[in-house]
Amino acid sequence: MKRVALPLCAIVVLLAGAVVSERALQRFERADPLGRELLYLPSAEMLELTSLGNRGLVADLLYLWSIQYYSKYQPHERFLYLETVYGLITDLDPLYYDAYRVGALIMQLPTTEEAEHKAAVIRLFDKALRNMPDNWEIAEAAGWDMYIRYRDKPEALRYFGSAAAVPGSPHRIKRFLAVWSNDEEGWSFDDALAYWKEVRGEAENAYDLAVCDKQIYRLFASRDEGTLGPVLQQWKFGHGICPDSWQQIIDAGWLREVPTDYFGQPYRILPESCTAHAIEDVRID
Amino acid sequence: MRAIRIIAVNTFREALRDRVLYLFLGFAILLMASSKIFGILTVGEQDKIIKDLGLAGIQFFLMLIAVMMSVILVSREIDSKTVYYLLAKPVRRWQFLLGKYAGLILVVLVNLVLMTVILVFFVWLYGGGFDPRLFLATGMIGVEMAVLIAFAVLFSVLTKPILGSVFTLAVFVVGHLSQDLWLLTRHLPGSLGRTLVSVLYYLVPNFERFNFKTEVVHQLPIPAAAIGLALVYGCFFTGLVLVLACVRFERRDLQ
Numbered sequence: 001m002k003r004v005a006l007p008l009c010a011i012v013v014l015l016a017g018a019v020v021s022e023r024a025l026q027r028f029e030r031a032d033p034l035g036r037e038l039l040y041l042p043s044a045e046m047l048e049l050t051s052l053g054n055r056g057l058v059a060d061l062l063y064l065w066s067i068q069y070y071s072k073y074q075p076h077e078r079f080l081y082l083e084t085v086y087g088l089i090t091d092l093d094p095l096y097y098d099a100y101r102v103g104a105l106i107m108q109l110p111t112t113e114e115a116e117h118k119a120a121v122i123r124l125f126d127k128a129l130r131n132m133p134d135n136w137e138i139a140e141a142a143g144w145d146m147y148i149r150y151r152d153k154p155e156a157l158r159y160f161g162s163a164a165a166v167p168g169s170p171h172r173i174k175r176f177l178a179v180w181s182n183d184e185e186g187w188s189f190d191d192a193l194a195y196w197k198e199v200r201g202e203a204e205n206a207y208d209l210a211v212c213d214k215q216i217y218r219l220f221a222s223r224d225e226g227t228l229g230p231v232l233q234q235w236k237f238g239h240g241i242c243p244d245s246w247q248q249i250i251d252a253g254w255l256r257e258v259p260t261d262y263f264g265q266p267y268r269i270l271p272e273s274c275t276a277h278a279i280e281d282v283r284i285d
Numbered sequence: 286m287r288a289i290r291i292i293a294v295n296t297f298r299e300a301l302r303d304r305v306l307y308l309f310l311g312f313a314i315l316l317m318a319s320s321k322i323f324g325i326l327t328v329g330e331q332d333k334i335i336k337d338l339g340l341a342g343i344q345f346f347l348m349l350i351a352v353m354m355s356v357i358l359v360s361r362e363i364d365s366k367t368v369y370y371l372l373a374k375p376v377r378r379w380q381f382l383l384g385k386y387a388g389l390i391l392v393v394l395v396n397l398v399l400m401t402v403i404l405v406f407f408v409w410l411y412g413g414g415f416d417p418r419l420f421l422a423t424g425m426i427g428v429e430m431a432v433l434i435a436f437a438v439l440f441s442v443l444t445k446p447i448l449g450s451v452f453t454l455a456v457f458v459v460g461h462l463s464q465d466l467w468l469l470t471r472h473l474p475g476s477l478g479r480t481l482v483s484v485l486y487y488l489v490p491n492f493e494r495f496n497f498k499t500e501v502v503h504q505l506p507i508p509a510a511a512i513g514l515a516l517v518y519g520c521f522f523t524g525l526v527l528v529l530a531c532v533r534f535e536r537r538d539l540q
Binding site for chain 2: 049054055057059060063064067068093095096098101102
Protein backbone atom coordinates (compact mmCIF):
# COMPACT_ATOMS: atom_id res chain seq x y z
CA MET A 1 0.00 0.00 0.00
CA LYS A 2 2.79 2.35 0.99
CA ARG A 3 4.60 1.49 -2.22
CA VAL A 4 1.72 2.82 -4.29
CA ALA A 5 0.65 5.69 -2.06
CA LEU A 6 4.03 7.38 -1.88
CA PRO A 7 4.64 7.74 -5.62
CA LEU A 8 1.00 8.70 -6.10
CA CYS A 9 1.28 11.45 -3.50
CA ALA A 10 4.50 12.64 -5.12
CA ILE A 11 2.80 12.77 -8.54
CA VAL A 12 -0.20 14.70 -7.17
CA VAL A 13 2.00 17.18 -5.27
CA LEU A 14 4.30 17.77 -8.25
CA LEU A 15 1.37 18.16 -10.65
CA ALA A 16 -0.35 20.58 -8.28
CA GLY A 17 2.88 22.53 -7.96
CA ALA A 18 3.22 22.75 -11.73
CA VAL A 19 -0.40 23.93 -12.15
CA VAL A 20 -0.11 26.54 -9.36
CA SER A 21 3.17 27.94 -10.67
CA GLU A 22 1.78 28.07 -14.23
CA ARG A 23 -1.28 29.97 -13.04
CA ALA A 24 0.99 32.36 -11.15
CA LEU A 25 3.00 32.91 -14.33
CA GLN A 26 -0.16 33.85 -16.22
CA ARG A 27 -0.38 37.04 -14.14
CA PHE A 28 2.90 38.36 -15.53
CA GLU A 29 2.53 40.57 -18.57
CA ARG A 30 5.16 39.72 -21.15
CA ALA A 31 7.06 42.45 -22.96
CA ASP A 32 5.46 43.37 -26.28
CA PRO A 33 7.99 42.81 -29.03
CA LEU A 34 6.02 45.16 -31.34
CA GLY A 35 6.26 42.83 -34.27
CA ARG A 36 10.05 42.91 -34.30
CA GLU A 37 10.19 39.14 -34.13
CA LEU A 38 8.99 39.23 -37.73
CA LEU A 39 12.36 40.67 -38.73
CA TYR A 40 13.83 37.25 -38.04
CA LEU A 41 11.48 35.30 -40.28
CA PRO A 42 13.62 33.09 -42.51
CA SER A 43 13.52 33.47 -46.27
CA ALA A 44 11.30 31.29 -48.47
CA GLU A 45 14.42 29.60 -49.87
CA MET A 46 15.63 28.70 -46.38
CA LEU A 47 12.23 27.38 -45.32
CA GLU A 48 11.95 25.38 -48.53
CA LEU A 49 15.32 23.76 -47.87
CA THR A 50 14.42 22.81 -44.32
CA SER A 51 10.96 21.53 -45.27
CA LEU A 52 12.51 18.50 -47.06
CA GLY A 53 9.92 18.43 -49.81
CA ASN A 54 7.00 19.61 -47.69
CA ARG A 55 6.84 23.28 -48.65
CA GLY A 56 3.03 23.09 -48.79
CA LEU A 57 2.93 22.06 -45.14
CA VAL A 58 5.31 24.87 -44.11
CA ALA A 59 3.06 27.31 -46.01
CA ASP A 60 0.04 25.91 -44.12
CA LEU A 61 1.72 26.30 -40.75
CA LEU A 62 2.81 29.87 -41.53
CA TYR A 63 -0.70 30.68 -42.77
CA LEU A 64 -2.32 29.26 -39.62
CA TRP A 65 0.13 31.22 -37.49
CA SER A 66 -0.53 34.43 -39.44
CA ILE A 67 -4.30 34.12 -38.92
CA GLN A 68 -3.83 33.88 -35.18
CA TYR A 69 -1.16 36.59 -35.21
CA TYR A 70 -3.31 39.13 -37.02
CA SER A 71 -6.69 38.03 -35.69
CA LYS A 72 -6.92 40.75 -33.06
CA TYR A 73 -7.00 44.08 -34.80
CA GLN A 74 -5.21 46.97 -33.18
CA PRO A 75 -2.80 49.44 -34.75
CA HIS A 76 0.55 47.80 -34.28
CA GLU A 77 4.01 47.68 -35.76
CA ARG A 78 3.46 44.04 -36.79
CA PHE A 79 1.17 45.25 -39.61
CA LEU A 80 4.23 46.77 -41.30
CA TYR A 81 5.40 43.25 -42.13
CA LEU A 82 2.12 41.97 -43.57
CA GLU A 83 3.44 41.89 -47.12
CA THR A 84 6.57 40.06 -45.98
CA VAL A 85 4.53 37.40 -44.18
CA TYR A 86 2.06 36.75 -46.99
CA GLY A 87 4.81 37.06 -49.59
CA LEU A 88 6.62 34.29 -47.77
CA ILE A 89 3.55 32.04 -47.57
CA THR A 90 2.75 32.49 -51.25
CA ASP A 91 6.40 31.98 -52.23
CA LEU A 92 6.28 28.61 -50.49
CA ASP A 93 2.94 27.68 -52.04
CA PRO A 94 2.25 29.90 -55.07
CA LEU A 95 -1.18 28.28 -55.57
CA TYR A 96 -2.48 29.00 -52.06
CA TYR A 97 -5.79 30.77 -52.85
CA ASP A 98 -6.81 31.33 -49.23
CA ALA A 99 -3.46 32.94 -48.37
CA TYR A 100 -3.85 35.52 -51.17
CA ARG A 101 -7.47 36.23 -50.29
CA VAL A 102 -7.09 36.46 -46.51
CA GLY A 103 -3.74 38.27 -46.77
CA ALA A 104 -5.36 40.95 -48.93
CA LEU A 105 -8.32 41.23 -46.53
CA ILE A 106 -6.03 41.80 -43.55
CA MET A 107 -4.01 44.37 -45.51
CA GLN A 108 -7.23 46.28 -46.15
CA LEU A 109 -7.84 46.96 -42.47
CA PRO A 110 -7.83 50.73 -41.88
CA THR A 111 -4.35 51.90 -40.87
CA THR A 112 -2.29 55.05 -41.13
CA GLU A 113 -0.28 53.43 -43.92
CA GLU A 114 -3.31 53.33 -46.23
CA ALA A 115 -1.53 54.05 -49.52
CA GLU A 116 1.31 51.63 -48.83
CA HIS A 117 -1.09 48.86 -47.87
CA LYS A 118 -3.18 49.42 -50.98
CA ALA A 119 -0.05 49.05 -53.11
CA ALA A 120 0.77 45.87 -51.18
CA VAL A 121 -2.75 44.50 -51.79
CA ILE A 122 -2.33 45.14 -55.52
CA ARG A 123 1.08 43.44 -55.53
CA LEU A 124 -0.35 40.41 -53.70
CA PHE A 125 -3.30 40.10 -56.09
CA ASP A 126 -1.02 40.57 -59.11
CA LYS A 127 1.21 37.79 -57.79
CA ALA A 128 -1.88 35.58 -57.39
CA LEU A 129 -2.89 36.24 -60.99
CA ARG A 130 0.62 35.51 -62.26
CA ASN A 131 0.69 32.19 -60.38
CA MET A 132 -2.94 31.25 -61.00
CA PRO A 133 -3.87 32.77 -64.38
CA ASP A 134 -6.86 30.42 -64.70
CA ASN A 135 -8.39 31.37 -61.37
CA TRP A 136 -11.19 33.86 -62.04
CA GLU A 137 -12.33 33.84 -58.40
CA ILE A 138 -9.23 35.63 -57.14
CA ALA A 139 -9.41 38.19 -59.97
CA GLU A 140 -13.07 38.87 -59.19
CA ALA A 141 -12.33 39.22 -55.48
CA ALA A 142 -9.50 41.63 -56.29
CA GLY A 143 -11.83 43.72 -58.47
CA TRP A 144 -14.43 44.04 -55.75
CA ASP A 145 -11.84 44.87 -53.11
CA MET A 146 -10.45 47.64 -55.30
CA TYR A 147 -13.90 49.05 -55.95
CA ILE A 148 -15.54 48.76 -52.56
CA ARG A 149 -12.57 49.30 -50.26
CA TYR A 150 -10.51 51.78 -52.27
CA ARG A 151 -13.00 53.21 -54.80
CA ASP A 152 -10.34 52.63 -57.45
CA LYS A 153 -12.34 51.96 -60.61
CA PRO A 154 -9.45 51.60 -63.08
CA GLU A 155 -7.78 48.94 -60.91
CA ALA A 156 -11.12 47.24 -60.29
CA LEU A 157 -11.83 47.15 -64.04
CA ARG A 158 -8.39 45.70 -64.70
CA TYR A 159 -9.08 42.81 -62.31
CA PHE A 160 -12.62 42.24 -63.60
CA GLY A 161 -11.16 42.19 -67.11
CA SER A 162 -8.73 39.48 -66.04
CA ALA A 163 -11.55 37.48 -64.44
CA ALA A 164 -13.75 37.78 -67.52
CA ALA A 165 -10.88 36.67 -69.78
CA VAL A 166 -10.58 33.31 -68.01
CA PRO A 167 -12.37 30.60 -70.01
CA GLY A 168 -15.29 29.23 -68.02
CA SER A 169 -15.69 32.27 -65.78
CA PRO A 170 -19.33 33.00 -64.86
CA HIS A 171 -21.37 35.03 -67.25
CA ARG A 172 -22.24 37.58 -64.58
CA ILE A 173 -18.63 38.88 -64.62
CA LYS A 174 -18.70 39.49 -68.36
CA ARG A 175 -22.14 41.08 -68.03
CA PHE A 176 -21.02 43.30 -65.22
CA LEU A 177 -17.83 44.27 -66.98
CA ALA A 178 -19.77 45.26 -70.08
CA VAL A 179 -22.25 47.37 -68.11
CA TRP A 180 -19.62 49.01 -65.99
CA SER A 181 -17.22 49.71 -68.81
CA ASN A 182 -19.96 51.49 -70.75
CA ASP A 183 -21.17 53.51 -67.81
CA GLU A 184 -18.95 56.40 -66.82
CA GLU A 185 -20.50 56.56 -63.37
CA GLY A 186 -19.97 52.88 -62.76
CA TRP A 187 -22.58 50.65 -61.23
CA SER A 188 -25.32 52.12 -59.13
CA PHE A 189 -25.97 50.93 -55.61
CA ASP A 190 -28.90 48.82 -56.87
CA ASP A 191 -26.75 47.17 -59.58
CA ALA A 192 -24.07 46.25 -57.06
CA LEU A 193 -26.62 45.01 -54.54
CA ALA A 194 -28.36 42.86 -57.16
CA TYR A 195 -25.00 41.45 -58.21
CA TRP A 196 -23.95 40.48 -54.69
CA LYS A 197 -27.34 38.98 -53.93
CA GLU A 198 -26.94 36.84 -57.06
CA VAL A 199 -23.48 35.75 -55.95
CA ARG A 200 -24.83 35.04 -52.45
CA GLY A 201 -27.48 32.83 -54.03
CA GLU A 202 -24.70 30.83 -55.74
CA ALA A 203 -22.63 30.51 -52.55
CA GLU A 204 -21.72 26.91 -51.80
CA ASN A 205 -20.48 27.19 -48.23
CA ALA A 206 -20.58 29.31 -45.09
CA TYR A 207 -17.32 31.04 -45.97
CA ASP A 208 -18.62 32.26 -49.35
CA LEU A 209 -21.85 33.37 -47.66
CA ALA A 210 -19.90 35.38 -45.09
CA VAL A 211 -17.81 37.03 -47.82
CA CYS A 212 -21.00 38.03 -49.66
CA ASP A 213 -22.57 39.36 -46.46
CA LYS A 214 -19.45 41.39 -45.82
CA GLN A 215 -19.59 42.91 -49.31
CA ILE A 216 -23.30 43.70 -48.97
CA TYR A 217 -22.63 45.18 -45.56
CA ARG A 218 -19.91 47.40 -47.00
CA LEU A 219 -22.16 48.50 -49.84
CA PHE A 220 -24.85 49.68 -47.42
CA ALA A 221 -22.30 51.21 -45.08
CA SER A 222 -20.58 53.07 -47.89
CA ARG A 223 -23.89 54.48 -49.16
CA ASP A 224 -25.19 55.43 -45.70
CA GLU A 225 -21.94 56.99 -44.57
CA GLY A 226 -22.02 59.13 -47.69
CA THR A 227 -25.59 60.25 -46.92
CA LEU A 228 -25.19 60.78 -43.17
CA GLY A 229 -21.87 62.64 -43.42
CA PRO A 230 -23.36 65.88 -44.86
CA VAL A 231 -26.15 65.79 -42.23
CA LEU A 232 -23.59 65.71 -39.43
CA GLN A 233 -21.48 68.38 -41.09
CA GLN A 234 -24.54 70.58 -41.49
CA TRP A 235 -25.34 70.12 -37.78
CA LYS A 236 -21.79 71.00 -36.81
CA PHE A 237 -21.93 74.08 -39.06
CA GLY A 238 -25.17 75.23 -37.41
CA HIS A 239 -24.35 74.35 -33.80
CA GLY A 240 -20.61 74.71 -33.76
CA ILE A 241 -20.18 71.24 -32.35
CA CYS A 242 -20.69 67.69 -33.53
CA PRO A 243 -23.81 65.98 -32.09
CA ASP A 244 -23.25 63.52 -29.25
CA SER A 245 -25.93 61.16 -30.45
CA TRP A 246 -28.41 60.63 -33.29
CA GLN A 247 -31.21 61.45 -30.82
CA GLN A 248 -30.25 65.16 -30.91
CA ILE A 249 -30.71 65.17 -34.69
CA ILE A 250 -33.97 63.21 -34.45
CA ASP A 251 -35.30 65.63 -31.80
CA ALA A 252 -34.50 68.49 -34.15
CA GLY A 253 -36.60 66.77 -36.82
CA TRP A 254 -33.73 66.21 -39.25
CA LEU A 255 -34.02 62.42 -39.09
CA ARG A 256 -36.99 60.18 -38.33
CA GLU A 257 -35.07 57.41 -36.57
CA VAL A 258 -31.62 56.28 -35.56
CA PRO A 259 -29.83 55.21 -38.77
CA THR A 260 -28.81 51.57 -38.69
CA ASP A 261 -26.57 49.43 -40.83
CA TYR A 262 -27.35 46.27 -42.84
CA PHE A 263 -27.49 44.19 -39.67
CA GLY A 264 -29.56 46.71 -37.72
CA GLN A 265 -26.75 48.15 -35.63
CA PRO A 266 -26.75 51.94 -35.21
CA TYR A 267 -23.96 53.86 -36.95
CA ARG A 268 -21.41 55.50 -34.66
CA ILE A 269 -20.68 59.21 -34.75
CA LEU A 270 -16.96 59.88 -34.82
CA PRO A 271 -16.55 63.17 -32.91
CA GLU A 272 -13.04 63.92 -34.27
CA SER A 273 -14.10 64.01 -37.90
CA CYS A 274 -17.86 64.41 -37.26
CA THR A 275 -18.68 61.58 -39.64
CA ALA A 276 -20.86 58.47 -39.46
CA HIS A 277 -19.01 55.19 -39.09
CA ALA A 278 -20.19 51.60 -39.50
CA ILE A 279 -19.06 49.07 -36.91
CA GLU A 280 -17.88 46.35 -39.21
CA ASP A 281 -18.15 43.05 -37.40
CA VAL A 282 -18.89 40.56 -40.14
CA ARG A 283 -16.61 37.73 -39.19
CA ILE A 284 -15.29 35.38 -41.84
CA ASP A 285 -14.32 32.16 -40.16
CA MET B 286 14.53 -17.02 -55.23
CA ARG B 287 12.98 -19.30 -52.61
CA ALA B 288 15.69 -18.39 -50.11
CA ILE B 289 15.06 -14.66 -50.67
CA ARG B 290 11.33 -15.19 -50.19
CA ILE B 291 11.76 -17.12 -46.94
CA ILE B 292 14.17 -14.53 -45.49
CA ALA B 293 11.82 -11.73 -46.58
CA VAL B 294 8.80 -13.33 -44.87
CA ASN B 295 10.80 -13.95 -41.69
CA THR B 296 12.11 -10.38 -41.70
CA PHE B 297 8.54 -9.15 -42.04
CA ARG B 298 7.40 -11.35 -39.14
CA GLU B 299 10.30 -10.21 -37.01
CA ALA B 300 9.48 -6.57 -37.72
CA LEU B 301 5.86 -7.12 -36.72
CA ARG B 302 7.04 -8.25 -33.30
CA ASP B 303 8.88 -4.96 -32.78
CA ARG B 304 6.89 -2.47 -30.70
CA VAL B 305 8.67 0.52 -32.26
CA LEU B 306 6.77 -0.15 -35.47
CA TYR B 307 3.40 0.22 -33.76
CA LEU B 308 4.57 3.35 -31.97
CA PHE B 309 5.37 5.05 -35.27
CA LEU B 310 2.15 3.80 -36.83
CA GLY B 311 0.14 5.07 -33.86
CA PHE B 312 1.76 8.49 -34.03
CA ALA B 313 1.09 8.71 -37.77
CA ILE B 314 -2.61 7.86 -37.31
CA LEU B 315 -2.86 10.32 -34.41
CA LEU B 316 -1.33 13.05 -36.57
CA MET B 317 -3.80 12.43 -39.38
CA ALA B 318 -6.76 12.34 -37.00
CA SER B 319 -5.68 15.57 -35.36
CA SER B 320 -5.26 17.34 -38.71
CA LYS B 321 -8.90 18.39 -38.31
CA ILE B 322 -7.80 20.66 -35.46
CA PHE B 323 -5.40 22.46 -37.82
CA GLY B 324 -8.18 22.61 -40.39
CA ILE B 325 -10.52 24.28 -37.91
CA LEU B 326 -7.92 26.97 -37.21
CA THR B 327 -7.74 28.00 -40.85
CA VAL B 328 -9.80 30.48 -42.84
CA GLY B 329 -10.92 28.88 -46.08
CA GLU B 330 -10.43 25.33 -47.32
CA GLN B 331 -9.57 22.70 -44.73
CA ASP B 332 -8.83 19.89 -47.22
CA LYS B 333 -5.51 21.38 -48.24
CA ILE B 334 -4.17 21.45 -44.71
CA ILE B 335 -5.47 17.95 -43.93
CA LYS B 336 -3.82 16.56 -47.10
CA ASP B 337 -0.55 18.46 -46.60
CA LEU B 338 -0.27 17.35 -43.00
CA GLY B 339 -1.29 13.77 -43.76
CA LEU B 340 1.18 13.36 -46.64
CA ALA B 341 4.03 14.95 -44.69
CA GLY B 342 3.18 12.71 -41.71
CA ILE B 343 3.21 9.58 -43.87
CA GLN B 344 6.57 10.55 -45.37
CA PHE B 345 8.09 11.40 -41.99
CA PHE B 346 6.93 8.29 -40.13
CA LEU B 347 7.75 5.95 -43.01
CA MET B 348 11.21 7.47 -43.08
CA LEU B 349 11.57 6.76 -39.35
CA ILE B 350 10.31 3.21 -39.83
CA ALA B 351 12.68 2.69 -42.77
CA VAL B 352 15.70 4.09 -40.94
CA MET B 353 15.10 2.34 -37.62
CA MET B 354 13.91 -1.06 -38.85
CA SER B 355 16.39 -1.41 -41.70
CA VAL B 356 19.48 -0.81 -39.66
CA ILE B 357 18.22 -2.74 -36.63
CA LEU B 358 17.04 -5.82 -38.51
CA VAL B 359 20.17 -6.32 -40.60
CA SER B 360 22.71 -5.36 -37.94
CA ARG B 361 20.98 -7.47 -35.31
CA GLU B 362 21.53 -10.62 -37.36
CA ILE B 363 25.21 -9.82 -37.78
CA ASP B 364 25.84 -8.68 -34.19
CA SER B 365 23.96 -11.58 -32.59
CA LYS B 366 25.78 -14.03 -34.93
CA THR B 367 22.47 -15.58 -36.05
CA VAL B 368 23.60 -14.82 -39.58
CA TYR B 369 26.03 -17.79 -39.23
CA TYR B 370 23.13 -20.25 -38.96
CA LEU B 371 21.55 -18.80 -42.05
CA LEU B 372 24.71 -18.70 -44.10
CA ALA B 373 25.55 -22.27 -43.08
CA LYS B 374 22.50 -23.32 -45.07
CA PRO B 375 22.44 -23.14 -48.87
CA VAL B 376 21.89 -19.39 -48.79
CA ARG B 377 24.25 -16.98 -50.53
CA ARG B 378 25.19 -13.76 -48.85
CA TRP B 379 23.57 -11.64 -51.53
CA GLN B 380 20.39 -13.68 -51.16
CA PHE B 381 20.38 -12.98 -47.42
CA LEU B 382 20.75 -9.25 -48.05
CA LEU B 383 18.11 -9.13 -50.79
CA GLY B 384 15.76 -11.17 -48.58
CA LYS B 385 16.23 -8.67 -45.78
CA TYR B 386 15.60 -5.82 -48.22
CA ALA B 387 12.45 -7.44 -49.59
CA GLY B 388 11.16 -8.05 -46.05
CA LEU B 389 11.74 -4.44 -45.12
CA ILE B 390 10.00 -3.28 -48.27
CA LEU B 391 7.05 -5.44 -47.26
CA VAL B 392 6.98 -3.82 -43.80
CA VAL B 393 7.01 -0.31 -45.28
CA LEU B 394 4.47 -1.27 -47.95
CA VAL B 395 1.97 -2.59 -45.40
CA ASN B 396 2.39 0.55 -43.29
CA LEU B 397 2.12 2.75 -46.37
CA VAL B 398 -1.13 1.14 -47.52
CA LEU B 399 -2.57 1.35 -44.01
CA MET B 400 -1.62 5.00 -43.56
CA THR B 401 -2.89 5.94 -47.03
CA VAL B 402 -6.25 4.28 -46.50
CA ILE B 403 -6.56 6.09 -43.16
CA LEU B 404 -5.61 9.44 -44.76
CA VAL B 405 -8.10 8.95 -47.61
CA PHE B 406 -10.72 8.06 -44.99
CA PHE B 407 -10.00 11.16 -42.89
CA VAL B 408 -10.06 13.44 -45.95
CA TRP B 409 -13.43 11.94 -46.87
CA LEU B 410 -14.66 12.12 -43.25
CA TYR B 411 -13.71 15.79 -42.92
CA GLY B 412 -15.63 16.70 -46.05
CA GLY B 413 -12.91 16.64 -48.69
CA GLY B 414 -14.54 13.85 -50.72
CA PHE B 415 -12.83 10.75 -52.06
CA ASP B 416 -9.48 11.67 -53.57
CA PRO B 417 -7.83 8.66 -55.27
CA ARG B 418 -4.85 10.78 -56.34
CA LEU B 419 -3.63 10.60 -52.76
CA PHE B 420 -2.65 7.00 -53.56
CA LEU B 421 -0.36 8.33 -56.28
CA ALA B 422 1.37 10.77 -53.92
CA THR B 423 1.87 8.13 -51.24
CA GLY B 424 2.89 5.54 -53.84
CA MET B 425 5.72 7.81 -54.89
CA ILE B 426 6.66 8.26 -51.22
CA GLY B 427 6.88 4.46 -51.21
CA VAL B 428 9.34 4.56 -54.13
CA GLU B 429 11.39 7.13 -52.21
CA MET B 430 11.40 4.80 -49.20
CA ALA B 431 12.54 1.88 -51.39
CA VAL B 432 15.63 3.87 -52.35
CA LEU B 433 16.17 4.98 -48.75
CA ILE B 434 15.91 1.41 -47.42
CA ALA B 435 18.50 0.32 -49.98
CA PHE B 436 20.85 2.92 -48.50
CA ALA B 437 19.97 1.75 -44.99
CA VAL B 438 20.86 -1.83 -45.96
CA LEU B 439 24.15 -0.62 -47.47
CA PHE B 440 25.06 1.30 -44.31
CA SER B 441 24.05 -1.63 -42.10
CA VAL B 442 26.72 -3.80 -43.76
CA LEU B 443 29.25 -0.99 -43.82
CA THR B 444 29.08 0.32 -40.27
CA LYS B 445 27.54 0.13 -36.77
CA PRO B 446 23.74 0.47 -36.30
CA ILE B 447 23.82 3.99 -34.80
CA LEU B 448 26.13 5.33 -37.48
CA GLY B 449 24.05 3.54 -40.09
CA SER B 450 20.90 5.30 -38.87
CA VAL B 451 22.66 8.67 -38.91
CA PHE B 452 24.01 8.11 -42.43
CA THR B 453 20.61 6.97 -43.72
CA LEU B 454 19.00 10.03 -42.17
CA ALA B 455 21.68 12.15 -43.84
CA VAL B 456 20.86 10.56 -47.21
CA PHE B 457 17.20 11.44 -46.67
CA VAL B 458 18.08 15.09 -45.98
CA VAL B 459 20.67 15.35 -48.76
CA GLY B 460 18.31 13.62 -51.18
CA HIS B 461 15.78 16.38 -50.66
CA LEU B 462 18.39 19.12 -51.07
CA SER B 463 20.27 17.66 -54.04
CA GLN B 464 18.17 19.69 -56.47
CA ASP B 465 20.16 22.69 -55.28
CA LEU B 466 23.38 21.01 -56.34
CA TRP B 467 22.04 21.02 -59.86
CA LEU B 468 21.15 24.71 -59.56
CA LEU B 469 24.65 25.34 -58.22
CA THR B 470 26.21 24.00 -61.42
CA ARG B 471 24.62 26.88 -63.32
CA HIS B 472 26.24 29.47 -61.08
CA LEU B 473 29.74 28.02 -60.80
CA PRO B 474 32.25 29.92 -62.97
CA GLY B 475 34.74 27.19 -63.97
CA SER B 476 33.95 24.09 -66.00
CA LEU B 477 35.94 21.86 -63.60
CA GLY B 478 33.89 22.92 -60.59
CA ARG B 479 30.71 22.54 -62.60
CA THR B 480 31.70 19.03 -63.67
CA LEU B 481 32.59 18.00 -60.11
CA VAL B 482 29.30 19.28 -58.70
CA SER B 483 27.41 17.59 -61.57
CA VAL B 484 29.10 14.27 -60.77
CA LEU B 485 28.23 14.72 -57.10
CA TYR B 486 24.62 15.48 -58.05
CA TYR B 487 24.29 12.23 -60.00
CA LEU B 488 25.88 10.24 -57.16
CA VAL B 489 23.30 11.27 -54.57
CA PRO B 490 19.60 10.47 -55.05
CA ASN B 491 17.22 13.29 -55.88
CA PHE B 492 14.17 12.50 -53.73
CA GLU B 493 12.30 15.51 -55.11
CA ARG B 494 11.79 13.45 -58.28
CA PHE B 495 9.32 11.35 -56.26
CA ASN B 496 7.57 14.35 -54.70
CA PHE B 497 4.14 14.87 -56.29
CA LYS B 498 2.46 16.22 -53.17
CA THR B 499 1.88 19.76 -54.50
CA GLU B 500 0.32 18.47 -57.71
CA VAL B 501 -1.98 16.11 -55.82
CA VAL B 502 -3.03 18.66 -53.18
CA HIS B 503 -3.76 21.37 -55.79
CA GLN B 504 -5.31 18.91 -58.28
CA LEU B 505 -2.74 19.79 -60.95
CA PRO B 506 -2.12 17.52 -63.94
CA ILE B 507 0.85 15.15 -63.64
CA PRO B 508 2.44 13.90 -66.88
CA ALA B 509 2.45 10.11 -66.99
CA ALA B 510 6.03 10.29 -68.29
CA ALA B 511 7.15 12.08 -65.12
CA ILE B 512 5.73 9.28 -62.98
CA GLY B 513 7.13 6.57 -65.25
CA LEU B 514 10.61 8.11 -65.39
CA ALA B 515 10.61 8.62 -61.62
CA LEU B 516 9.85 4.92 -61.20
CA VAL B 517 12.66 3.99 -63.60
CA TYR B 518 15.04 6.36 -61.79
CA GLY B 519 14.04 4.84 -58.43
CA CYS B 520 14.56 1.28 -59.71
CA PHE B 521 18.00 2.03 -61.13
CA PHE B 522 19.18 3.83 -58.01
CA THR B 523 17.85 1.10 -55.71
CA GLY B 524 19.52 -1.56 -57.86
CA LEU B 525 22.82 0.33 -57.82
CA VAL B 526 22.86 0.73 -54.03
CA LEU B 527 21.81 -2.89 -53.43
CA VAL B 528 24.56 -4.18 -55.73
CA LEU B 529 27.08 -2.09 -53.75
CA ALA B 530 25.69 -3.52 -50.50
CA CYS B 531 25.87 -7.11 -51.81
CA VAL B 532 29.44 -6.65 -53.05
CA ARG B 533 30.52 -5.27 -49.68
CA PHE B 534 28.68 -8.00 -47.77
CA GLU B 535 30.26 -10.74 -49.90
CA ARG B 536 33.72 -9.49 -48.91
CA ARG B 537 32.91 -8.70 -45.30
CA ASP B 538 34.63 -10.72 -42.60
CA LEU B 539 31.84 -11.74 -40.25
CA GLN B 540 34.16 -13.08 -37.52
